[in-house]
Amino acid sequence: MGHTTNPAIFDGHNDVLLKLFTAGQATAAERFLTGDEGAIDLPSAKSGGFGGGFFAVFVPSPMDADKTFAEMTKDAYDLPLPDPINWEDAFPIVMSQAAILFELEKQDALTVCRSAKEIRRCLDSGKLAAVFHIEGAEAIDPDLNTLEVLFQAGLRSLGPVWSRETMFGHGVPFRYPSTPDTGSGLTDHGLRLVKRCNELGIMVDLSHLNEAGFWDVARYSTKPLVATHSNVHAICPHSRNLTDKQLAAIAESNGMVGLNYAAAFLRPDGKMLSDVPLEEMIRHLDHLIEALGEDRVGFGSDYDGAVVPEALKSSAGLPKLRAAMRQHGYDDALMTKLCHENWLRVLEETWGA
Ligand SMILES: [Zn+2]
Numbered sequence: 001m002g003h004t005t006n007p008a009i010f011d012g013h014n015d016v017l018l019k020l021f022t023a024g025q026a027t028a029a030e031r032f033l034t035g036d037e038g039a040i041d042l043p044s045a046k047s048g049g050f051g052g053g054f055f056a057v058f059v060p061s062p063m064d065a066d067k068t069f070a071e072m073t074k075d076a077y078d079l080p081l082p083d084p085i086n087w088e089d090a091f092p093i094v095m096s097q098a099a100i101l102f103e104l105e106k107q108d109a110l111t112v113c114r115s116a117k118e119i120r121r122c123l124d125s126g127k128l129a130a131v132f133h134i135e136g137a138e139a140i141d142p143d144l145n146t147l148e149v150l151f152q153a154g155l156r157s158l159g160p161v162w163s164r165e166t167m168f169g170h171g172v173p174f175r176y177p178s179t180p181d182t183g184s185g186l187t188d189h190g191l192r193l194v195k196r197c198n199e200l201g202i203m204v205d206l207s208h209l210n211e212a213g214f215w216d217v218a219r220y221s222t223k224p225l226v227a228t229h230s231n232v233h234a235i236c237p238h239s240r241n242l243t244d245k246q247l248a249a250i251a252e253s254n255g256m257v258g259l260n261y262a263a264a265f266l267r268p269d270g271k272m273l274s275d276v277p278l279e280e281m282i283r284h285l286d287h288l289i290e291a292l293g294e295d296r297v298g299f300g301s302d303y304d305g306a307v308v309p310e311a312l313k314s315s316a317g318l319p320k321l322r323a324a325m326r327q328h329g330y331d332d333a334l335m336t337k338l339c340h341e342n343w344l345r346v347l348e349e350t351w352g353a
Pocket residue numbers: 135207208229
């Protein structure tokens with residue numbers, strides 16, 4: 001079979017909104033449109049065939065990301081969970097980052113998509129497709145009124161926790177080597193959150209839950225199980241990665257996993273260092289395909305939120321990833337599934353047609 005297609009990559013996770021927010025909201029749209037030093041901006045996305053993805057809104061903890069990443073270059077590490085963040089502190093930050101997302105839409109840089117059909121239309125026309133995602137539910141109140149309003153505004157995906165405790169559950173700490181089984185799971189508030197997300201059509205993201213929380217969602221959620229940006233524990237025994245038992249549950253639910261480009265979750269030695277050959281990503285993809293089947297694997301880059309392989313530092317480098325996949329023998333049909341078709345399938349199943 002000839003390799004004629006060059007499928008756009010729709011991606012399960014990026015932190016570009018946090019990056020734009022941190023550098024200053026007033027000039028955020030301008031910087032995104034003209035291009036800057038980050039992994040994703042409009043010119044890089046266009047040139048690399050980055051078709052869009054989940055744009056995370058995220059409230060950072062005071063501990064500086066560079067310091068965290070430096071700690072994660074050691075042979076072994078166990079970062080303490082950052083302190084919980086109050087609703088009062090989280091809410092305005094979430095509103096600011098969401099406002100940046102809608103400003104990007106107003107400036108015609110992207111479309112905020114609320115259905116799989118809208119994403120497909122974007123991929124066909126070359127318009128960047130964005131799904132409004134919140135990573136860590138600190139800005140959601142216990143009565144879930146904010147959830148209702150955010151859904152009406154376009155929220156379609158939510159992680160009950162980042163690697164930090166919320167009233168809804170317990171996040172998994174960054175620990176290597178470690179199983180993901182690091183503590184207790186969802187609270188009663190968390191179970192109600194999952195139920196309401198199911199009813200509204202908001203995808204529940206498993207990526208930062210510990211193993212107990214994962215199994216709680218698996219038990220209570222009526223939708224396919226999805227980890228937007230996580231990798232294979234059997235290859236890289238990091239607390240953030242998924243065991244084969246978890247992968248089996250995801251397969252059974254007809255869910256999916258987005259491959260995270262973060263070096264610490266790819267490299268067998270767990271180090272957040274960018275000298276990672278693309279073959280290491282292919283190894284994870286092969287394992288995910290073996291465990292989940294061809295229809296349940298995609299990408300979830302963690303762009304602008306992690307140290308990634310040197311070759312993929314910018315989304316403009318994505319043709320190198322496609323070339324590595326082809327060289328490994330993935331045919332056109334599989335390429336298209338991994339690059340975006342599987343995400344469209346899961347989102348249609350989760351949100352409804
Ligand atoms: Zn994350």
